[in-house]
Amino acid sequence: RDHRKLGRDLDLFWFHPSAPGAAFWSDRGTTIFRLLGDWMLETLAKNGYQQVKTPLLYNKSLWQVSGHWGKYRENMFLVLDNETGEHDFSLKPMNCPSHHLMFASRRRSYRELPVRYATQDVLHRNEVSGALSGLTRVRQFQQDDAHIYLMESQIVDEVRRLVAMIDYFYNALGLRYHAKFATRPEQRVGTDELWDRAEAILRDALEAIGMDYELKEGDGAFYGPKIDFDVEDAIGRSWQLGTIQLDYQNPELFDLTYVGEDNTEHRPVIIHRAIFGSFERFIAILTEHFAGSFPLWLAPEQVRVIAITDEVMDSARSLVAELADAGLRAHLDERAETLNYKIRDAETMKVPYMAVIGAREASSGTVAVRARGAGKKQEVMSRAEFIGRLKGEVASKALPVQG
Numbered sequence: 001r002d003h004r005k006l007g008r009d010l011d012l013f014w015f016h017p018s019a020p021g022a023a024f025w026s027d028r029g030t031t032i033f034r035l036l037g038d039w040m041l042e043t044l045a046k047n048g049y050q051q052v053k054t055p056l057l058y059n060k061s062l063w064q065v066s067g068h069w070g071k072y073r074e075n076m077f078l079v080l081d082n083e084t085g086e087h088d089f090s091l092k093p094m095n096c097p098s099h100h101l102m103f104a105s106r107r108r109s110y111r112e113l114p115v116r117y118a119t120q121d122v123l124h125r126n127e128v129s130g131a132l133s134g135l136t137r138v139r140q141f142q143q144d145d146a147h148i149y150l151m152e153s154q155i156v157d158e159v160r161r162l163v164a165m166i167d168y169f170y171n172a173l174g175l176r177y178h179a180k181f182a183t184r185p186e187q188r189v190g191t192d193e194l195w196d197r198a199e200a201i202l203r204d205a206l207e208a209i210g211m212d213y214e215l216k217e218g219d220g221a222f223y224g225p226k227i228d229f230d231v232e233d234a235i236g237r238s239w240q241l242g243t244i245q246l247d248y249q250n251p252e253l254f255d256l257t258y259v260g261e262d263n264t265e266h267r268p269v270i271i272h273r274a275i276f277g278s279f280e281r282f283i284a285i286l287t288e289h290f291a292g293s294f295p296l297w298l299a300p301e302q303v304r305v306i307a308i309t310d311e312v313m314d315s316a317r318s319l320v321a322e323l324a325d326a327g328l329r330a331h332l333d334e335r336a337e338t339l340n341y342k343i344r345d346a347e348t349m350k351v352p353y354m355a356v357i358g359a360r361e362a363s364s365g366t367v368a369v370r371a372r373g374a375g376k377k378q379e380v381m382s383r384a385e386f387i388g389r390l391k392g393e394v395a396s397k398a399l400p401v402q403g
């Protein structure tokens with residue numbers, strides 16, 4: 001189930017020594033990446049998020065404000081500024097500071113809170129080359145990142161919404177999960193009073209939702225407590241994916257304010273949150289979780305159309321066109337190979353459906369359908385019925401039957 005092998009064998013992604021820690025995505029891999037990203041963005045749009053894009057390259061003034069220039073510089077890719085002769089630009093290793101600039105770009109009223117920024121911008125972190133491993137440790141990646149700027153009184157409700165969203169995404173993919181509540185670490189910023197309050201609010205939110213959680217004392221971020229989500233994949237391995245982090249520190253560093261009902265300025269609180277984590281790592285986990293047999297909605301190639309003889313090739317072509325019109329991803333195997341070879345190849349590539357066209361199917365407008373994992377079992381149905389069934393399966397994001 002190694003995603004690096006599956007990535008190659010299923011033609012999804014690979015690596016080249018010319019770009020250590022950065023993946024090459026084929027059309028098939030890009031399709032999975034895009035479908036996950038679109039699913040996330042569509043869901044966020046329905047939940048009051050704004051989709052934003054911010055620059056990838058910043059000069060050191062930003063990293064000095066955020067504190068990364070002092071503490072995190074060796075993990076950043078520094079870029080030479082020809083005008084100063086100094087390496088005082090950096091590719092962003094995270095989106096947070098740029099979203100804070102966005103929030104601070106104009107006056108904010110309490111009426112517009114929570115402000116929720118979502119992005120899938122490209123990030124770079126300078127991991128040592130020895131630590132790089134497939135898609136799980138990379139230097140270039142994209143997170144399903146979001147930052148939420150809100151009043152303290154809104155935190156419980158917002159955490160409730162986030163937990164519901166996390167539940168929706170993980171359940172839809174058949175990933176079981178559990179929550180961990182992480183409290184103040186040894187190395188931290190902010191007063192004990194602030195930490196008391198932040199931890200109490202997050203604990204209240206968890207209690208109000210009635211969710212079971214494991215307490216991880218001392219495991220919080222240095223700027224605030226957090227809830228992490230560990231998912232369990234199909235073969236029982238555990239991965240930390242989602243996170244909901246409260247942050248009282250950056251509103252101070254970036255001097256973020258909003259005008260309250262009392263007409264004076266107040267500090268917002270920030271929630272940093274991710275559900276997939278990075279797309280790269282998430283796709284690695286999903287590839288192994290599904291052993292490459294992605295659910296129909298996520299499968300890069302949904303239908304492999306196979307003509308038994310050259311005489312019915314036109315009929316097979318028209319089926320591919322009909323499937324494409326219905327928004328389905330279908331390919332016709334036109335190679336000069338035997339029927340058995342073509343069937344075996346579609347099985348190897350873990351294509352969810354094969355649509356076989358022979359003389360009988362061509363003349364009657366039907367297809368002989370073979371579902372992935374159903375062996376030689378073949379079902380003849382009309383084209384309309386086949387398309388209707390596939391569209392239903394895509395719309396419901398049905399999970400593959402475990403074979």
Ligand SMILES: [Zn+2]
Pocket residue numbers: 094095096147272273
């Ligand atoms: Zn962040």
